[in-house]
Amino acid sequence: MVSASDLAGRLARDAEAVCRHYLSAGRRSGNYWIVGDVANSKGRSLYVHLTGSRAGKWTDAATGQFGDLLDLVREACGLVDFRDVADEARHFLSLPPPDPAQFRPNGSTSTASVSRPAAERARRLFQMTQPISGTLADHYLRQRGILRASAHGALRYHPSCYYGDLVTGRTTSYPALIAAVTDASGMITGVHRTWLDPDGDGKAKVDDPRRALGGLLGNAVRFGMPVDAPLTVMVAGEGLETMLSLSHVLPGMPMVAALTANHLAAFRLPAGCSRLYIAADADAAGRHGIEGLSRRAQALGILPLVLAPELGDYNEDLRRLGPNRMTARLREQLAPEDAMAFVPA
Known part of the structure; x- marks a missing residue:
């Protein structure tokens, strides 16, 4: 039975081939593979060690994300369940199908044991x-x-x-x-x-x-999310300060900060939500997150609506334009019933 650490080790032994396959927008630079992020964007933020004792270990200097090549496969493919991550890694490595016992509740490579x-x-x-x-x-x-x-x-x-x-x-x-x-x-x-x-x-x-x-995948930092009451409307966005700035002027609105564009796209939407506002960021990665979450929301029958700041992001709006102007702009973008329910009088 091949464990999670075995899979990660086998991927690390051919780290450059893994990077060329999953991070094709990057390039080799010395003993590293350099690329923009786990979504395979162009750039230099993410680096993967290709040789030595740290082969296969990677870090995204822009987001603080890090891990091994099994984590990279999970993030690059947008996978959630470990079974799917392991299947993808096995397919890349041309390994035979796993023993079904490997995924039994007491198996050593269940999602819980890998993430614990x-x-x-x-x-x-x-x-x-x-x-x-x-x-x-x-x-x-x-x-x-x-x-x-x-x-x-x-x-x-x-x-x-x-x-x-x-x-x-x-x-x-x-x-x-x-x-x-x-x-x-x-x-x-x-x-x-x-x-x-x-x-x-x-x-x-x-x-x-x-x-x-x-x-982080599928999860988020949550503000004002109801525990027992049903949730029908909410706001999702990337950055912590961005969402705290929105919460500052809309204190009763449930909100989440997914922390990165990739994790915003993968956020698991709560049952019962019928209308989702997505706080926009101006960069390309932000658009990727908005588009990914919008598609998933529509597939679930949830209406996605984008909230756009006047400046670069909502914290910049709050600091430079002030809460009153920010609130007035948000009132124009919210559905009338939400403006009535959540915008302070």
Whole structure:
């Protein structure tokens, strides 16, 4: 029986061939494969080690995502279930079909057993945090015009969160804003970390001050999502600050931050939702996320509507234009019944 680590190892032994197949928009540069992101966009943010003890390990410096080649196959193909990821890897490696026992509840390569370590680490980290009110995390968000962040239970503060430089291997720690990534039931599947400058000057002065840990695919950071009441309308978007800015002016509207364009496209929409607003980002990756989620919403009979900021994103609108002008523009874009229900008088 071939385990998940075996599959990842076999892929790593031919890492360049894997990259040429799944990340064909990239190119080899020395001992690395360089590409824009796991969606195979052109660029230089994501690098894959092709040789040595770290062969097959990859990092996206823009998003903080990282993993092995099995993770890359999952992300590149938009797969959710481990069975599908393993089947895709086996097909690439020309391996025979798996023993059905491999996927029994007690099998060693079930989705739960593969994802458990990172999810457990994420939950442990979240348990070590404190409320953000009065902390550097609160100060950081207030600098960005987000004044009521302490009302969101998904946001916490860690005074000394471990940070490892993925290139040099050096380790240190910084204060950090921690956001819980949850599934539809409210279970924490991952966390998103924003490391902060200890002197209060924005983000920490490191190469990649934002990273995620755990299971993001299909999940999100959630704000104001009802637990028991039915949900018929909501807003989904990418960035944490973008969605917190929208929540600042529409405090009663359920919202989620999927954290990246790829994860926005893969977000699992809740049952009962009939109208979905998607917060737009101006870049190409943002359009990819909007288009992917719109198609999935339409397939489920959900009406997708795009909310467009005046400037580059909604945090820029909030800081430069102010909440009143931002609210007025949103009122024009919402369905009349939603404007009446969610726009403050």
